[in-house]
Amino acid sequence: MPLPDFLAGQAFAFMLLLCRAGAALMSAPGWGEQDLPQTVRLGFALAFTLLLLPALAALLPPPPESVGAAAGLIAVETGAGLLLGTAARLFALALPVAGQIIALSLGISNAIVFDPILAGQGGVLSRLFGLLAAVLVFATDLWLLPLAAIAGSYRLLPAGLAFPAGDAAQLITQAVAGGFVLAIQLSAPFILAALLFNGALGLLARLVPQLQVFFVALPIQVLGGLVLLALLVGGIAAAWVGAARAALTAMLPTG
Numbered sequence: 217m218p219l220p221d222f223l224a225g226q227a228f229a230f231m232l233l234l235c236r237a238g239a240a241l242m243s244a245p246g247w248g249e250q251d252l253p254q255t256v257r258l259g260f261a262l263a264f265t266l267l268l269l270p271a272l273a274a275l276l277p278p279p280p281e282s283v284g285a286a287a288g289l290i291a292v293e294t295g296a297g298l299l300l301g302t303a304a305r306l307f308a309l310a311l312p313v314a315g316q317i318i319a320l321s322l323g324i325s326n327a328i329v330f331d332p333i334l335a336g337q338g339g340v341l342s343r344l345f346g347l348l349a350a351v352l353v354f355a356t357d358l359w360l361l362p363l364a365a366i367a368g369s370y371r372l373l374p375a376g377l378a379f380p381a382g383d384a385a386q387l388i389t390q391a392v393a394g395g396f397v398l399a400i401q402l403s404a405p406f407i408l409a410a411l412l413f414n415g416a417l418g419l420l421a422r423l424v425p426q427l428q429v430f431f432v433a434l435p436i437q438v439l440g441g442l443v444l445l446a447l448l449v450g451g452i453a454a455a456w457v458g459a460a461r462a463a464l465t466a467m468l469p470t471g
Contacts (some may be wrong), residue, residue, distance in 0.1 A: 217400070226269070228279040228286075230398060232293050232375055234265045237366050239297030244362040245308035246353030247461075259291060274465045277376040292379045299384050300369055300467070304362055306391040308349055311456050314402035317344030321403065321410035322441030323434060341445075352457055361464035368468050377383060391463075398459050402452050409444060413437060 238261040241247045247257060280286050319325045319339040353359050373380065400407075413433075421429045 225279055226273070229276045230265060230269055232276055234261065234266050235290050235293035236297035236300075236369070237265050237268060237373075239319075240301040240362065240366050240369075241297075243298060243301030244304050246350055246359050247362065248305065249350045251347075252433045253349065254429075263354075264363065270434045272367070272370055275370050275374060289376060292377070293375060295379050295384075296369065297366070297398060298375055299387065300365055301362070303387050303391040304365070304464060305468065306384060306388065307395045307398070308353075308460060310395040310398035310402065310459070311349040311452075312342045312346035313338065313342035313399040314452070314456075317399060317403040318406045318445065320439075321406040322445070323437045324441075342445060348453060349456070352453060353460075356457055356461075358457065358460055358464065361461070361468070365464065365467045398456070402455060405448060406441065406444065409441070413440075 220445060238258075241261045241264065247260065277289065280289065316325070316339050319341040322341075325339050326343070417429050417433050420427065
């Protein structure tokens with residue numbers, strides 16, 4: 217093969233790999249955090265693509281003859297990468313969503329800050345749990361699983377095939393449902409405590425109507441909730457890591 221044709225083929229293969237790997241990493245948990253500088257994320261995406269190129273170059277289609285066909289390939293590869301990263305991100309959002317539910321149960325949901333993960337205003341606990349999720353990804357071996365999923369995705373969705381819209385919708389739906397169920401499970405002790413506490417307050421308000429229940433209960437609710445959070449945060453983190461590992465491992469190709 218002439219050298220210009222070989223270089224053109226390698227450049228096109230690198231671009232296709234970068235479209236899928238870059239899109240997945242920019243939206244995956246840990247690697248896609250907005251707190252990381254964009255140059256760091258882009259540099260890692262380029263380095264990871266270079267590592268994948270020798271192993272996956274044979275699985276990639278040759279450069280097409282027309283610009284339209286090349287644009288179609290790029291669009292499909294970018295969509296495949298976004299699908300992988302978004303599915304993992306939606307499940308990882310269970311921890312900050314659980315933080316928002318806990319904040320509501322504690323009565324501190326009005327304490328809000330800007331949350332770049334949710335791209336808007338969020339509770340302080342939601343932001344704290346979002347940062348905790350990023351720390352847990354890199355403190356454990358979870359950061360390896362998105363990389364393995366990207367490399368193995370070419371066995372399930374080879375480059376050059378049509379984008380599987382039906383399977384993509386099913387995957388996103390399962391990720392949203394699984395993430396929400398996990399968020400409810402992680403915050404279940406606080407939901408139960410809030411139900412019992414507010415039920416007791418309602419009974420107290422009926423028994424002693426002249427008592428200003430709100431002013432008496434709010435400090436107890438906040439302080440008791442923070443003490444409960446301090447006792448359970450380790451278990452919440454461990455439960456999230458186990459569930460996230462299972463969900464990310466399920467995305468890996470088998471066989």
